[in-house]
Amino acid sequence: MMLDAATLDWQALNEAVRDGGREIEIIHCTGERFIGAGASDKKITIHGVPGNALGAYLDGGEIIARENVQDAVGDTMNDGRIVVHGSAGDALGYAMRGGRIFVRGDAGYRTGIHMKQYQEKRPVIVVGGRVGSFLGEYLAGGLIVVLGLGCTDVPAGNFIGTGMHGGEIWLRSLKPPQHLPPQVHLEEADEEMLAAIRPQLEEFSACFDLPMSQLTEGRFYRLTPNAQNPYKRLYVQN
Amino acid sequence: MSIDFQYPEFEVERSEDCVYCGRCVKECPNGVHILTEDKKLRTRPQGCVACHRCAAFCPTGAIQIVRSRHASRANANWSEQAVTEITKQAATGGVLLSSMGNPENYPVYFDRILINASQVTNPSIDPLREPMETRTFLGAKPDTIHRDANGNILPQLPPQLSLSTPILFSAMSYGSISYNAHASLARAAEALGIFYNTGEGGLHEHFYQYGPNTIVQVASGRFGVHKAYLNSGAAIEIKMGQGAKPGIGGHLPGAKIVGDVSRTRMVPEGTDAISPAPHHDIYSIEDLRQLVYSLKEATGYQKPVIVKVAAVHNITAIASGIARSGADIIAIDGFRGGTGAAPTRIRDHVGIPVELALASVDQRLRDEGIRDRVSLICSGSIRSSADVVKAIALGADAVYIGTAALIALGCHLCRSCQTGRCAWGIATQNPELTRRLDPDEGYQRLVNLVTAWTHEIKEMMGGMGINSIEALRGNRLMLRGVGLTQKELDILGIRHAGE
Incomplete structure (x- = not known):
């Protein structure tokens, strides 16, 4: 089913998506928000730039954005896959609990904040380029990989993993990230460790038709939390 | 030592x-x-x-x-x-950690406000003899009526919560309180035709059956939030703040994330569940609007969205913004509101009395002509049916009760919830202790309390010659202050007793 966003306002567009079939293609998208919010069994392909909160609460299926996307993509996403061929705005994958988000280009500030995992639910974000500051703040679970393709410096801004108490952040970077908060443990990954994220890199490689060798060359750093309960000794009973 | x-x-x-x-x-x-x-x-x-x-x-x-x-x-x-x-x-x-509401000696404005009664003219009404309407609808009310070509009204009413009486059980998460406490609240809400609120702890699979009487909460940690959860409730509440701890987030220690609590929150056992102070995707009213509408989109515009905020200094401007964000209901939680755990200094020194916040918000929304866009829920230490009547006359559509409901379940206000060793089986996950609260008895006691309050509300309404809760809302002529300064009276929008 083909929908022309230029002929519909955002609410009508989203209603058409909700009522539409399983395969939907949207053309001329110019900032329409909430596309695919709460969808669970659709394949939505978007030409143009969708607005904020694309795929919020996504519970399955797939959203493919052929160009850039804006803020809050995959907010509180539970399952499914979002593939972005361009770059993403801020707060990508906020509080995501499941599913995968792959961004070919860059992502903005606050990527993967407060992602969490539970049992078989383990969210994954892979960003091909670089990300802004506050990457993975309050991270409670899941996997974030920033590949820094085309970057010569550390591919993330400041304050990586502040308040992190679960999950993993991987950076492909020639230099280790600086000024990490005390609750983050940094180590350089060897070949054996890298095998742990190989399936996600292979999926990324397939999404964007990039050779694995390009994604795996160079150094990888893995950030994990120092302790599960960073706030444990903060309080005294009164 | x-x-x-x-x-x-x-x-x-x-x-x-x-x-x-x-x-x-x-x-x-x-x-x-x-x-x-x-x-x-x-x-x-x-x-x-x-x-x-x-x-x-x-x-x-x-x-x-x-x-x-x-x-x-x-x-x-x-x-x-x-x-x-x-x-x-x-x-x-x-950091000093406490629980329950602010116990300090600040003025309680409800106790300085008195309710009117009819004498001689406009006679009082006997609720035992005449119908007395306490049914309340919460949600945005349309300002225009649309008709089709034949003049028939086109029903475009936004979704409403229908309450038999203007009382709801406030947000208390599974984790902060026990399974049996939640079971009691859920069953009582269903029996009473009112609502209870999951708090930010997800919804236990056993309680999905009470969905039509459930408000599901979405807070900054988004624990247990997924599509089935959002769709299960009658309304969705975005928690921006809480009266007991305005400006700070929540932290359920890993020790309390066990068994069913872990499953319901979808947080691994033993891991801290941290709700950051702000929603890191909300820095403005526009961002709030985005969350409101993403929830509405995800649930097909079938459920009213509540935005809960703590009563703080600029509450009127905040409420005005929320009313314009697309929210259907604003919940204002005063500085005496309870909590399972909060830093003592925050609990005791941050926020403002809900009576003042409520009166000024109601007035501001009226002044701006947007009062009907939202309903107002008032909370933060509603202790009796008289507080309910006063809150409604100050401008609330309904009230949330938390502490009062817990007292009905056996809470003795020892203010030790944060220890997790509640002797009455309410604010604990210790199986030896939780079984002390029998949900059959708990539910019945909650039903008793709300039924008794409703009778009293009807009696007070009848005394004022009012037979519908609608006619009490914002009816400040029914209130008089005692021992209040002119400034306080002005903010409350009431006159002094004797005037």
Whole structure:
């Protein structure tokens, strides 16, 4: 089913998506928000730039954005896959609990904040380029990989993993990230460790038709939390 | 540890009626009563929190909890509490952690407001004899009516919550309170035709059946939030703030993330569940609007969205923004609102009284012509049906009750929820303790409380010559202040008694 966003306002567009079939293609998208919010069994392909909160609460299926996307993509996403061929705005994958988000280009500030995992639910974000500051703040679970393709410096801004108490952040970077908060443990990954994220890199490689060798060359750093309960000794009973 | 010595706040007095049965030993979760090998009872009063569990279950009524007579030199400036708290912090370096609502001696405006009654003219109404309407609809009310070509009204009413009486149970998460406490609240809400609120702890799979009487909460941590959860409730509440701890987030320690709580929150056992202070995707009213509409889009515009905020200094501007964000209902939580755990300093010193916040928000929304776009829920220490009537006359559509509901379930306000050792089985996940609360009894007691309050509300309404709760809302002529300054009266929008 083909929908022309230029002929519909955002609410009508989203209603058409909700009522539409399983395969939907949207053309001329110019900032329409909430596309695919709460969808669970659709394949939505978007030409143009969708607005904020694309795929919020996504519970399955797939959203493919052929160009850039804006803020809050995959907010509180539970399952499914979002593939972005361009770059993403801020707060990508906020509080995501499941599913995968792959961004070919860059992502903005606050990527993967407060992602969490539970049992078989383990969210994954892979960003091909670089990300802004506050990457993975309050991270409670899941996997974030920033590949820094085309970057010569550390591919993330400041304050990586502040308040992190679960999950993993991987950076492909020639230099280790600086000024990490005390609750983050940094180590350089060897070949054996890298095998742990190989399936996600292979999926990324397939999404964007990039050779694995390009994604795996160079150094990888893995950030994990120092302790599960960073706030444990903060309080005294009164 | 002599430098940290603090004499216990409470002591246990055991009368000669004691039969040394040891029941008190079993009941006390704090190890205050100790049965010695030679069948004598010793007391370790350091652990006593005055929850009265032992006294309530002593078969001979032999136990009395008394305030310690241990004296400090009198000092009007350095209270014993101030000294004790400094000692604790000097020993540990920790932030003081408390629970339940602000216990400090700030003015309670509800207690300085009196309700009117009819005399001679506009006669009072006897609710036993005449119908008295307490049904309340919460949600945005349309300002225009649309008709089709034949003049028939096109029903475009935004989704509404229908309450038999203007009372809801406020957000208390599964985790902060027990399974049996949630079961009691859910069943009571269903029986009463009102609503309870999951808080930010997800919804236990057993309680999806109470969905039509459930408000599901979405807070900054988004624990347990997924599509089935959002669709299960009758309304969705975005928690921006809480009266007991405005401006800070929540933190359920890993020790409480066990079993079903872990499953329901979808957080691994033993891991801290941290709700950051702000929603990191909401920095403006526009961002709030985005969350409101993403929830509406995800649930097909079938459910009203509530935005809950703490009553703080600029609450009127905040409420005006929320009303314009697309929210259907605003919940304003005053600085006396309860909590399962909050830093003492925040609980006791941050926020403002809900009576003032409510009156000024209602007025501001009226002044701006947007009062009908939203309903207002008031919370933060509604202690009786009289508080309900006063809140509604000050401008609320309904009230949330939390602490009052817990008291109905057996809470004795010992303010020790944060320890996780609630002797009454409410604010604990310890299976030995949680089974002390029987949901059959708990649900019935909640039904009793709300039924009794509703009768009293009807009586007070009848006394004023009002037969519909609609006619009481924002009807400040029904209120008079006593002992209030002109400024306070102006903010409350009421006149002084005698005027």
